[in-house]
Amino acid sequence: MSDSVLKAIFYARFHEEKGPTVLHQVPEGSVIPLANATQQPLFHFPSVSNHIIPRREFCDRPLSLLASHHRIIGFPVCIHNPVLYPRSDFIFNFCLVVDEKAEWGAYASVVSKLARLMRNLEEQAGWLSKEEQREGWIKADDSNTLNLKLFPTRSPPPPIQIYHVPLSTVRFSSLQTNTWDLTVQRIIPYIDGINSVQKIAVLADTDLTLTRRALAHLLYYGCILMLNTFHFGAIYAPTAEIGVFVEDTKMQDECRRYIVTPHSPFETSISGPSSTTKATQAPSSSFNPSTSFLANRNHKSSNLNPSSSANTPHPPSRATVLHLYASLRQGLPLRDWCLAHAASLAYIDIRRFITFGVIKGFLYRSHRYAIALRAADTAADAALL
Helix, strand or coil: CCCCCEEEEEEEEEECCCEEEEEEEECCCCCCCCCCCCCCCCCCHHHHHHHHCCCHHHCCCCEEEEECCEEEEECCEEEECCCCCCCCEEEEEEEEEEECCCCCHHHHHHHHHHHHHHHHHHHHHCCCCCHHHCCCCCCCCCCCCCCCCCCCCCCCCCCCCCCCEEEECCCHHHCCCCCCCHHHHHHHHHCCCCCCHHHHHHHHCCCHHHHHHHHHHHHHCCCEEEECCCCCCCEEEECCCHHHHHHCHHHHHHHHHHHECCCCCCHHHHCCCCCHHHHHHCHHHHCCHHHCHHHCCCCCCCCCCCCCCCCCCCCCCHHHHHHHHHHCCCCCEHHHHHHHCCCCCCCECHHHHHHHHHHHCCEEEECCCCCCCCHHHHHHHHHHC
């Protein structure tokens, strides 16, 4: 446990004769030194015992204090009952110890939940105060269940623009409940990897601001990814991570299954007995990306699951997939790339082909920006406005 963020866990209570006492600690000797032990505890417990087991006025609220470069996180609980307890009050505290520089916000919620649960168990059955129960208090009965989960602290999601396209990474059908936010429930059916944020708001008949806020919530918890709007005028190029894709045959097979489609945007040009040269030239007059199969709503890219159609042709070879990704480059619009590789792209969903590379991180979109060549001209234009 010494190499993890969490350094120790201990349970302390106020003893009628001994005062603040640590009854259990993990690892052993981390808070109270053991007999004949050479390892020193993480901090000196007697010097902070009055804070860990405070007076009644300071109980039932979160506690955080620093001692010997460690942060102690607790939630002291005081149960007042003159009939059951010799001193009318029973005070206890379950504490976590982390490094003083560690992010501890997530641990505070765990300690608070544990304190509330143990308070209920003590009030119901005296699990903590009874001597005969002291060794068996960790065993819950059929009426009580302890469920703890440590939620990681995530960084705020980036701003969501109306032209962004959300792509789900989970199956919402297996997670969604009636307690979810109404806006989230209404927009989920339209998150398919094709619709933009603005279009989702229109289709779901929801306010655009609320839609962006709901998508930010899903993005924060990793339920969706945000992609740029797909169009054939964009430029894509491989990143340095393309080497990982080249060496990973399992990822290549996953890609092959994901991008194959039973429909081909080049069927009219490559199905005939014409030569390869004619096949690659014919699309220049007949192929229109805006009317291809990618515009068909039946070919959604909402998850990385292969097509289950019985008519799906055999996936492209690994060599073909690698060659296609390697042929993407700076300055080459996707439209021109499709026309140049029409024969190889038969029965390949181009949208999924690009999306797979972007999600896996070995493909990125190159943007073009206008640059003012002379600052004087820019100032003059601004003055005219």
